[in-house]
Amino acid sequence: MTVKTLLGEHIVQTSCGNQEVVGMQYDSRHLSKGEVFFAFPGERVDGHEFVDAVVQSGAAAIVSERIAPEHVAARWVQVKHGRKALAAAALAFYKRPDRQLKLIGVTGTNGKTTTVCLIDSIFRAAGIVTARIGTINHTIKGRQVSAVNTTPESLDLVRYFDELLQQNGTHAVLEVSSHALSLGRVHGMDFDTAVFTNLSRDHLDFHHSMAAYQQAKKSLFEGAGGVSPRFTVINRDDAISGELLSINGPSSLSYGMSPDCAVRPSHIQADFSGLRMRVETPSGQCEIASTLRGEFNVQNILAATGVAIRYGISVDVISRGVEKCELVAGRFETVSAGQPFLVIVDYAHTPNALESLIRAVRSLLRTEKSRGRILTLFGCGGDRDRGKRPTMGEVAGKLSDLVVLTSDNPRNEDPLNIINDVLVGLRKVDVSYELESDRREAIRKVLTSARQGDVVLLAGKGHETYQVLGHEKTFFDDRETAREVLSEMGYRA
Structure with a gap:
């Protein structure tokens, strides 16, 4: 060539x-x-x-x-x-594997990782050979590859698609980030289905405005330089759903909580063991039992169900696939060492995600008639959108009983300056709070403050196993640190 x-x-x-x-x-x-x-x-x-x-x-x-x-x-x-040239060259050199596979792209601010895992689990329950591409890792017919970006560079993506074809695979499910769409990492790739989860403030350090951020997400549904998706699955509960539903018209399927959605839930039961609900679909009722916790996961399950319905998968297989979906690393992940309070590690790092997380925990405490407190630890990333910091502080303060502010990848910023930005919002609320820029010491503070029945939320890092200081990455894992501190406190798993 x-x-x-x-x-x-x-x-x-x-x-x-x-x-x-x-x-x-x-x-x-x-x-x-x-x-x-x-x-x-x-x-x-x-x-x-x-x-x-x-x-x-x-x-x-x-x-x-x-x-x-x-x-x-x-x-x-x-x-x-x-990058658009790289995408075109990769697709040409590898003879358009995107057109020989069914590509399912999931975009939105929150919920992409869990939704992709759910779709992949349902496909595998249906006997489909898949690739799953996302934030935590990538799998190609079970072979795991570490993830550098949520959506890899186009050349890597195309190579994964080609590998899947060689393994007789047929469906690739991937998280499609706004960065990938704006930079051209998926330019010209033909997606069979595009899925929209939700839109809220994030990445404005990169996009500079919500309008630009929204347009980046919207571009997936318009084809992103390729052919427009054959199907779309849209969260109707989100404010921009009408705009997205109109792009593909009859080939769009809506999901959400309202009764006019094509895929909608009823009889929702949520506790600390997981979710149970009935899902109404165009193919009939689907009984769901999942170990995924938090009512925000209802939407993720609905999105995955909508995709499965589009591919003709029966409701029984959908139920089995959702049930088989393992807990997603760093997403409402518990750390247990026999302590009399709950420790949850979650990736929530946007105002909306943090609010959904804390509200979900409060709802679960009410369900169990618990008087336990919510102790929330979080920080905000350095060299990233400063505008969301006060909002996150205010959200955490309004919904928590104690807030511990700390560092979360400060990069080239002074951690104390980041904390001061968050304090602008936190101080609008009458809530107890503590400041500790050293994340390990902050985790120690919040865990030693917990009492029986409390819930400790370690938010922001989730599955990440590093802390970025300047240009250097050092090992840090909220889960491992929590276990070490709990051990020092005398608790053993």
Whole structure:
């Protein structure tokens, strides 16, 4: 395959269009002789810094949005958009695996990871060979791959799709982040089904406005540079659902709590052991029993049910698939060492997610007629949307009995400055609170403050096993730290 065949209309200028290529890379460390190197800026490293190195390694061509430097002009390919060009090249080189599979993309602010896990579990219960791509990890017919981004770069995605095809797989379910949509990581890929969970404030450090953030999510339903999805499954309870439902018209299926949704629940029972409910669907009633906890998971189960209905999966198989879905790491995950209070680790890191988490716990305490308190520990990420910090403080203060503010990946910001931003909202509420920038010590404080029957929420990091300080990642796991502190307190599992 030649450079010109690979990149086609994405080329702005090149003198090596007829150069034969044997593959492609965007990471210079993996480049082999005869491959094309795609140079574009990353979050921390710019691929252009390695141009001379890849030339020495025998790169067939270098693809970039920039004008060619004189000393490598003979191998330079200038394109309009680097990541979109990479996506197009990957799809062409691997012969469009996206069109040979059923791609199901799930987007929204909260709930993507759990929804993807539920869909995948239902598919596997139906005997379908799948790939699952998401925040925690990726699995291709059971083979696990660690996740760097929620949605990988297009080249990695296409390689996963190709691997799934080689394993006789048919369906790939993936989280599609707003970053991936804006940056072009899924550009030109043909999604069979697009799923929308919800929209609330997040990532405004990147998108700069809610309108831009919303448009990024909406682009998946408009095709994201490819063909518009054949089916869409939309949360009708969300404010922008009408706009999304109108894009695909008759091929859209709605889910939610209202009686006019195509997929809707009834007889919901929620406790600390999980959820039980009946789900009304166009294919009949579905009895659900799940170990997933918290009423916010009702919506995730409805979304997964809607997707399964679209693919003709029976309600009995849907029930079995939901029941088999294991607890998702870092999502309402309990840490138990025999202590007389509950410890929950959750990824909630947006105002909406934090509110849903605390309200769910309060509801469960009421169900069990418990007088237990809610002790909430959280922080806000550095170098990220500052505007949500006061809101999260106010939410936590209104709904908790004690709040412990701490660090959560402060990156290049002073942790105390981040905490001060959160305090602006927290101090609007009359609630007890403590400040401790050292997250390990903060966990110690909140756990030693707990009494019998209380619920301790360690929010924000969930499945993450690191803390980012400056540009360095150091190991840190809320779950492991909680176990260590509980052990020091004399509790053993």
